[in-house]
Amino acid sequence: DTGVSQDPRHKITKRGQNVTFRCDPISEHNRLYWYRQTLGQGPEFLTYFQNEAQLEKSRLLSDRFSAERPKGSFSTLEIQRTEQGDSAMYLCASSLYDRDYEKLFFGSGTQLSVL
Amino acid sequence: EDQVTQSPEALRLQEGESSSLNCSYTVSGLRGLFWYRQDPGKGPEFLFTLYSAGEEKEKERLKATLTKKESFLHITAPKPEDSATYLCAVQDAGFQKLVFGTGTRLLVSP
Numbered sequence: 001d002t003g004v005s006q007d008p009r010h011k012i013t014k015r016g017q018n019v020t021f022r023c024d025p026i027s028e029h030n031r032l033y034w035y036r037q038t039l040g041q042g043p044e045f046l047t048y049f050q051n052e053a054q055l056e057k058s059r060l061l062s063d064r065f066s067a068e069r070p071k072g073s074f075s076t077l078e079i080q081r082t083e084q085g086d087s088a089m090y091l092c093a094s095s096l097y098d099r100d101y102e103k104l105f106f107g108s109g110t111q112l113s114v115l
Numbered sequence: 116e117d118q119v120t121q122s123p124e125a126l127r128l129q130e131g132e133s134s135s136l137n138c139s140y141t142v143s144g145l146r147g148l149f150w151y152r153q154d155p156g157k158g159p160e161f162l163f164t165l166y167s168a169g170e171e172k173e174k175e176r177l178k179a180t181l182t183k184k185e186s187f188l189h190i191t192a193p194k195p196e197d198s199a200t201y202l203c204a205v206q207d208a209g210f211q212k213l214v215f216g217t218g219t220r221l222l223v224s225p
Contacts, residue, residue: 004158031211033212040217041217042119042202042204042215042216042217042218043159043202043213043215044215045212045213045214048211048212055211056210056211056212058212091158091159093158102147102164102206103161103164104149104161104213105161106151106158106159106160106161107158108156108157108158109157109158111156
């Protein structure tokens with residue numbers, strides 16, 4: 001169990017640029033979640049996948065955001081035309097979903113700063 | 116809409132001084148209540164899941180309890196390494212996402 005891995009750990013970009021983050025979940029986990037966290041706040045749900053299917057998206061996820069999970073393995077989160085309000089920690093989590101039990105394991109996150 | 120309120124926002128304890136953190140929640144149907152620990156610059160680390168009122172779980176110096184409206188995280192004889200932000204989250208039976216509170220920042224001084 002190598003844990004959830006996220007890359008890069010830090011990203012600094014200029015407003016209007018596109019950025020892409022990668023998440024590698026724990027290998028046997030079938031669910032993958034993206035959350036966003038700003039300073040002093042708890043994580044906020046963005047979207048989740050079960051295997052390769054994206055099953056739910058938050059209204060926080062504007063048209064500039066897109067997430068993929070090809071073949072149900074790693075996932076990418078892309079933000080187009082970044083804005084200063086996108087500055088946050090982007091957290092990925094994975095779980096082995098069971099009807100009665102679910103435990104999310106989080107990665108260390110990607111800290112995005114939009115200048 | 117599901118809501119989670121944590122108190123206090125910050126708590127400063129002396130080493131060995133036991134205390135409790137509170138998590139009040141509103142949810143239409145509770146599937147689970149989660150406690151996580153978060154260190155600066157890192158992602159949340161899972162501590163406990165509680166599923167029904169009356170349930171209790173323990174891990175080292177931590178004990179989590181659940182009622183129909185709130186959960187408590189009791190910290191017995193804390194050590195400086197227990198310093199972190201403690202997050203509470205609920206999962207609604209109708210949804211898959213976790214709704215988090217804003218956390219309690221705990222500082223334990225030697």
